[in-house]
Structure formats: structure tokens, C-alpha cells
Amino acid sequence: MTYLEKLHPWCIVRLLPNMQRIVVGRFRRRNDAIAHCQALQKLVPHAAYTIIFDVGQPQVENKK
Incomplete structure (x- = not known):
């Protein structure tokens, strides 16, 4: 997960x-993600969207 992705943990995901x-979009605030998701659902009513909080995967260091 890049630094930019860590700054924007709220994601809108289109389910296929x-x-x-x-992942359709990434946002800093949940309210922004909700507003964008509502607009997407009006524009494309037959698609299924959901909002998730992406915590990412912890990076594992290889020790020798």
C-alpha cells in the first residue's frame, strides 16, 4: 500500500x-465517499457499489 493510499483509506468498490x-475511488473522509457513492448510484443505477475502510496489509520484513 502506497503512502497516498494510506492517506485515503475510504474506498468505493464496484461489485462484479x-x-x-x-476500486472506483479513494477518499480521506467517509462523508466524501458516501456522497460520491450516492452520485454514482444515480448515474449507474444497475451497478452495485459499497464503501469500505481499507486498512491495507502490514508489511513483513524478512530477517536473515
Whole structure:
């Protein structure tokens, strides 16, 4: 996870068939993500969107 992605943890995800997904947008604040998601649902009513908080994966250091 890049530094920019850490600054924008709220994600709008479009749900696709066969358990696939696409991250549509990343936001700093949950309210911004909700407002954008509502606009997307009005523009594309047949698509399914959800909002998630992306905590990322902890980086593991290899010690020898």
C-alpha cells in the first residue's frame, strides 16, 4: 500500500460477478465517499457499489 493510499483509506468498490471487484475511488473522509457513492448510484443505477475502510496489509520484513 502506497503512502497516498494510506492517506485515503475510504474506498468505493464496484461489485462484479464471480466475487470480483473494482476500486472506483479513494477518499480521506467517509462523508466524501458516501456522497460520491450516492452520485454514482444515480448515474449507474444497475451497478452495485459499497464503501469500505481499507486498512491495507502490514508489511513483513524478512530477517536473515
